[in-house]
Amino acid sequence: MKSASIIMIIGSALLFSLFIYPLWTVELEAPQYPDGLGMYIHLDGLQGFTEYDLQNIDGLNHYIGMQKLPTPADMWEFRTFPLVVGGMAILGVLIGFLGLFSKVSHKWFLGWLVMMTVLGILGMYDFNAWLVDYGTNLDPKAIIKVVDADGNPFSYKPPLLGRRDILNFTAVSYPALGGILLTVGMLLTFIAYLIGLKSSKK
Numbered sequence: 001m002k003s004a005s006i007i008m009i010i011g012s013a014l015l016f017s018l019f020i021y022p023l024w025t026v027e028l029e030a031p032q033y034p035d036g037l038g039m040y041i042h043l044d045g046l047q048g049f050t051e052y053d054l055q056n057i058d059g060l061n062h063y064i065g066m067q068k069l070p071t072p073a074d075m076w077e078f079r080t081f082p083l084v085v086g087g088m089a090i091l092g093v094l095i096g097f098l099g100l101f102s103k104v105s106h107k108w109f110l111g112w113l114v115m116m117t118v119l120g121i122l123g124m125y126d127f128n129a130w131l132v133d134y135g136t137n138l139d140p141k142a143i144i145k146v147v148d149a150d151g152n153p154f155s156y157k158p159p160l161l162g163r164r165d166i167l168n169f170t171a172v173s174y175p176a177l178g179g180i181l182l183t184v185g186m187l188l189t190f191i192a193y194l195i196g197l198k199s200s201k202k
Contacts, residue, residue, distance in 0.1 A: 001106070004196035005099030008109050011188030012092020014181045018043050018085050021178035024127075026158055028057070029170040040176055041127075043081045045072045065142025066156055067134060077126060088116055092189065099196070106196020113189045120186075128160045 022040035048054040072078040135157030146154040158171040
């Protein structure tokens with residue numbers, strides 16, 4: 001059980017990496033921007049690839065009526081997510097330490113993982129809902145108006161994951177280093193549960 005508990009501690013502690021590294025990346029590729037434009041999505045706000053990327057993205061969005069990129073003051077998520085992730089990381093580390101002294105069983109590892117998975121799914125759902133609103137709730141007075149073949153306003157929603165062509169841009173969305181470390185941490189906690197389960201059967 002000790003090895004399982006140590007892995008649990010390491011896995012849940014990897015959540016703290018989200019306070020250092022970004023969770024997600026959204027990149028815009030276009031011929032007029034050979035180096036691309038992009039932003040990193042952190043738990044507590046957005047950061048451009050370069051100093052002026054967020055400003056340039058907002059400038060482009062203005063012409064097609066998209067909203068300005070949100071600041072931490074604009075979205076409750078940027079204030080709440082750090083508390084949730086920090087709380088889950090501390091809880092996971094605590095459960096791991098209790099496991100070291102046989103105060104809890106491997107089932108607690110699974111319980112933490114299930115809870116973290118549910119929170120992760122809810123977070124992705126919320127992120128996708130924001131992308132939908134960001135890409136479809138357009139200013140009717142926009143300088144450029146584009147409609148599809150049926151005459152409906154064109155959706156500029158970036159993909160949640162993967163690539164999508166949006167006019168002359170290609171939007172690419174993928175996990176950043178923090179998101180990768182988060183995934184590794186959750187995988188480690190599952191491994192900790194399996195090791196604990198195997199140990200309990202002996």
